[in-house]
Amino acid sequence: MTHYHIWTIGCQMNKAESRRIAGLLTAGGYEEDARLESADLVILNTCVVRQSAEDRIIGTLGLLKGIKRERQDLRIAVTGCFTARDRKALHKRFPHVDLFFDAGAYNQLSEWLSAHPLPGAAAPQGLPHDSAGDTPCARAIEADGSAGVSTYVPIIQGCNNFCTYCIVPYTRGREVSRPIEEIEAEVRELVLRGTREVVLLGQNVDSFGHDLPGHPDLAELLMRLQPIPGLLRIRFLTNHPKDMSRRLISTMEELDKVCEHIDLALQSGNNDILREMNRGYTVEDYSRLVDEIRAAMPRISLSTDIIVGFPGETELQFEETHSTLERLRFDVVHVAAYSPRPGTLAARKYADSVPDDVKRSRLHRVEILQEAVAGQINERYVRGTEDVLVQGRRRGKWFGRTRTDKLVFFESEEGLTGQLVQVTIDKASPWALQGTLDYTSITEARRVHQL
Ligand code: SF4
Numbered sequence: 385m386t387h388y389h390i391w392t393i394g395c396q397m398n399k400a401e402s403r404r405i406a407g408l409l410t411a412g413g414y415e416e417d418a419r420l421e422s423a424d425l426v427i428l429n430t431c432v433v434r435q436s437a438e439d440r441i442i443g444t445l446g447l448l449k450g451i452k453r454e455r456q457d458l459r460i461a462v463t464g465c466f467t468a469r470d471r472k473a474l475h476k477r478f479p480h481v482d483l484f485f486d487a488g489a490y491n492q493l494s495e496w497l498s499a500h501p502l503p504g505a506a507a508p509q510g511l512p513h514d515s516a517g518d519t520p521c522a523r524a525i526e527a528d529g530s531a532g533v534s535t536y537v538p539i540i541q542g543c544n545n546f547c548t549y550c551i552v553p554y555t556r557g558r559e560v561s562r563p564i565e566e567i568e569a570e571v572r573e574l575v576l577r578g579t580r581e582v583v584l585l586g587q588n589v590d591s592f593g594h595d596l597p598g599h600p601d602l603a604e605l606l607m608r609l610q611p612i613p614g615l616l617r618i619r620f621l622t623n624h625p626k627d628m629s630r631r632l633i634s635t636m637e638e639l640d641k642v643c644e645h646i647d648l649a650l651q652s653g654n655n656d657i658l659r660e661m662n663r664g665y666t667v668e669d670y671s672r673l674v675d676e677i678r679a680a681m682p683r684i685s686l687s688t689d690i691i692v693g694f695p696g697e698t699e700l701q702f703e704e705t706h707s708t709l710e711r712l713r714f715d716v717v718h719v720a721a722y723s724p725r726p727g728t729l730a731a732r733k734y735a736d737s738v739p740d741d742v743k744r745s746r747l748h749r750v751e752i753l754q755e756a757v758a759g760q761i762n763e764r765y766v767r768g769t770e771d772v773l774v775q776g777r778r779r780g781k782w783f784g785r786t787r788t789d790k791l792v793f794f795e796s797e798e799g800l801t802g803q804l805v806q807v808t809i810d811k812a813s814p815w816a817l818q819g820t821l822d823y824t825s826i827t828e829a830r831r832v833h834q835l
Pocket residue numbers: 543544545546547550551552553587588624
C-alpha cells in the first residue's frame with residue numbers, strides 16, 4: 385500500500401482542494417498517512433498570501449529535502465499559489481520536488497501519477513470531470529465512503545477583482561463558475577454520505593454564475609440547494625462588499641437552511657487606503673450594506689478581514705479603521721499585517737513604508753479591541769438556547785456550531801456527531817460558548833436525521 389500525506393496551509397479553498405486530492409488518491413488505491421515523515425508521496429498545498437505562509441512552505445521543503453536524501457523513492461508534489469511563479473526557477477531552486485502542478489488542476493497530478501506510478505497503487509484515473517479547470521472530480525469523501533458533517537464545496541474558482549495587494553488573480557486566474565447542476569449533484573451525494581451542512585466556497589461567491597449560460601447567481605444556487613432532503617444547513621464564503629446583492633440578502637431571509645453568517649472583508653476603514661487597494665467601495669457604502677443586512681436579519685453574525693500597515697497608512701488612517709471596527713462591531717475580525725507579494729500592483733507601485741513594529745502594534749490594537757467586542761457579543765448568548773449542529777468531540781466535550789457560526793462545547797453521554805441539537809448557553813468567552821444539552825432535542829434531531 386502506498387501512503388500519501390497532504391500538507392495544507394492557506395484559505396478554505398485550499399482545504400477543500402486538499403480534500404478533493406485526498407478523495408482522488410483514495411480512489412486510486414492510496415492510503416492516507418497522518419505523518420509527513422513516513423509517507424511515500426507528500427503533496428504540499430500552498431498559500432503565498434502572506435510572507436509568513438511562504439516562509440513555512442520553504443521550511444517544509446527544506447525538511448523534505450533532508451528526508452529525500454535518506455529515502456530517494458519519496459515523491460514530492462507541490463500545488464497551490466506557490467506554483468504560480470516561474471516554474472523553471474522553482475525547479476532550479478527545489479530540485480528535490482518531482483512535480484509542481486497548478487492550483488485545482490488535479491488532472492496534472494493524475495497524469496503525472498499515471499506516468500510515474502508508485503509501487504502498490506494504481507494511478508488515479510477514470511473519474512468524472514469538473515467544469516472548473518477540466519479536472520477529475522474527487523468527492524470530499526473518506527476512505528470508508530462517508531463525508532464530513534460539514535463539507536466545503538467550491539462553486540467558483542479565481543477572481544477578477546485585482547485588489548492591489550492580492551496575489552490570488554495571478555495564482556488562481558480569472559473567475560470560472562461550476563454549473564449549478566454539477567454543484568447540486570455533488571451536494572446530494574455528500575448528503576447521502578453523511579454531510580449535513582455545506583459551505584459554498586469562492587474567492588468572491590457574489591460573482592458566482594456570471595460566466596454561466598443564463599447567468600444564474602448565488603441566490604439561485606441557494607434556492608436549488610434548499611429543498612435537498614437531509615441537508616440541514618447552507619453557508620457560503622467569501623462575499624465582496626461591492627458585489628453583494630440585495631437579492632442575496634432577501635433570499636437569505638427567506639430560506640431557512642441558509643445560516644445567519646456573512647464573511648464580508650472590509651480591509652480598511654479609510655477611503656484613501658480603500659482606493660489604493662482597489663476595493664471598489666467606500667466606508668460609507670460598506671456601512672450602508674451592513675445596516676441593510678442587520679435590518680433584514682437582526683441575528684446575523686458578521687466576520688471581516690482587516691489589513692494594517694498598507695503602504696503609506698498613517699496613524700490617522702489606522703485610527704479610522706479602529707473606530708470603524710468599534711462602530712460596526714463584528715463577531716470575528718481576521719487581522720493581518722501587510723506584506724508585499726511579488727507580482728502584485730501594490731508591490732510594484734509602493735514601498736513597504738510602514739515599519740514592522742508599527743504594523744505589529746496596530747495589529748495588536750485591533751486584536752485587543754476585537755477580543756472585547758467579541759466577548760460582549762458572545763455574552764448576549766448566555767441563557768439563550770441555540771440550535772447546534774454537532775461536529776465531533778474535542779478535549780472530552782462535544783462541539784458544534786450555532787447558525788451564527790459560534791463554536792459551542794457541551795457534555796453528553798451519547799454519540800451526537802451529525803445531529804442538530806439544542807443547547808442552553810451557560811458561559812461565553814470571545815472565542816467560544818459553553819452550554820448544557822437539552823436532552824429532549826436529541827429525539828427530534830434523530831427524526832430530522834432520518835428524513
Ligand atoms: S476580491 Fe480582492 S482580495 Fe479577494 S481574492 Fe479577489 S483580488 Fe484577492
